Amino acid sequence: MGDVTEKTCGICLEGSKDPLDLPCGHSFCDGCLSGWRSRYGGDKEYEDEMRTKCPICRARIPPSRELVSTLLSCRANKKRLEDNNETSSEDYDRVCLALEMTEKRIGADWDGVTVLEKKQSRLAATLPNYLVTAMGKGDIRSVLKWIDANRAEDRVNAVSSAEMAGMPLMTFAAGCNHLSLMTLLLQRGADVNLRNTQGITTLGYVLGSDMIAGGNRDKMIRLLLSWGTRFFTEDGHTRECYIAVARRTGAHELANLLKSELGGRRCEIVNLSSRPELNGKTCVADEYLFGSNQYKVTLENKSKEVLVLSSDNLKRRDRTPQDCGYYIEFKNGRTIRHDFDSSEDCKAFVAALNGGETQPVVTEEAEARAEQAAADLLAELGLDDSPSNNPHGDGQIKKSKKKKTKKKGGKKKK
DSSP states (O other): OOOOOOOBOTTTOSBOSSEEEOTTSOEEEHHHHHHHHTTOOSSHHHHHHHHTBOTTTOOBOOOBHHHHHHHHHHHHHHHHHHHTTOTTSHHHHHHHHHHHHHHHHHOTTOOSSOOBOOOOSSEEEEOOHHHHHHHHTTOHHHHHHHHHHOTTEEEEEEEOOGGGTTOBHHHHHHHTTOHHHHHHHHHTTOOTTOOOTTSOOHHHHHHHOSSSOHHHHHHHHHHHHHTTOOOOOTTSOOHHHHHHHHHHTTOHHHHHHHHSSSTTOEEEEOSOSSSGGGTTOEEEEEEEETTTTEEEEEESSSSOOEEEEEGGGEEEOOOOSSSOSSEEEEETTEEEEEOOSSHHHHHHHHHHHHTTOOOHHHHHHHHHHHHHHHHHHHHHTTOOOOTTTOSSSHHHHHHHHHHHHHHHHHHHHO
């Protein structure tokens, strides 16, 4: 049996989420350690020094694998340009600057071997090339079939080969403009913060890509924010960097969303005295109202009521596979969205789904859709199937057959 003892984060003092175990023996949540590193913004030398030290014992924190990959890439590019006698080019100057910044982030006392990695409960998988082609053709079924074929591997977090920058499956889905597939992957446990070998998350890719339509890009970024995507401070992929990218591409509303603390995030309503019945309900912070410390939010239920709430009445509550707020189902080659009246209803639905039980919510909705479709079809055919005129519906069908018989008879008389 494996170690079932949950480690405690040395910063938030709760069970570690995405734990990072340092060589010194201390453990922290991935997000907590990144947040701690970003607190030092005064003295630059002190800031750089503290970011590489354990918050508890000040022992050396090794660089991430992504940061080391960036270092090796910069060195290789620098050597290539030197071998080609292109040392006077702008590319060479840019590579040298990037290399200098990367070496400074890593620190001169790095042993050149040790890297900081998340622990993985399952074997990582390599994304087959044929699936990349399938996504480009809009083939979601093949992707889900491949993921479900081997549960021993962490296929939902599969990455491409090193030649393709180790790009995660989630990022490929975004690049192919598959918003529904992104949600389906997240529901299956995809890591929203998984990065390629250059340290770029799906959020960074979506922001910088010119292959994603503007409207779709906005929806993707809001999806990633609601699932808890974060900004990395230790290797240059900061909030400020992403805001600058958004403004440079003319997405000013998106930049304002990224600038606010809870913009785009899924939240729980707390301490709302004017409407206490909403406390504990979930919502999505759609827009930050600058100057008022308030957010325009949409309740996460079937009513979709829009409210304006203070940041004091909102507590961030990221989506998780067990508590996703709504559910996207892929059935018969189509995606179906299920909304619920409360997050508890959604959690019960997901629990039943994972347990292989029947889902009464789905059954009722499916029956309602089927009944409505039948009613629409009868109305289109001019057949009244209302309960007041025809409680069982049989009379109208028989009447229709009689009309057809008379019509055939009339033709014979002619």
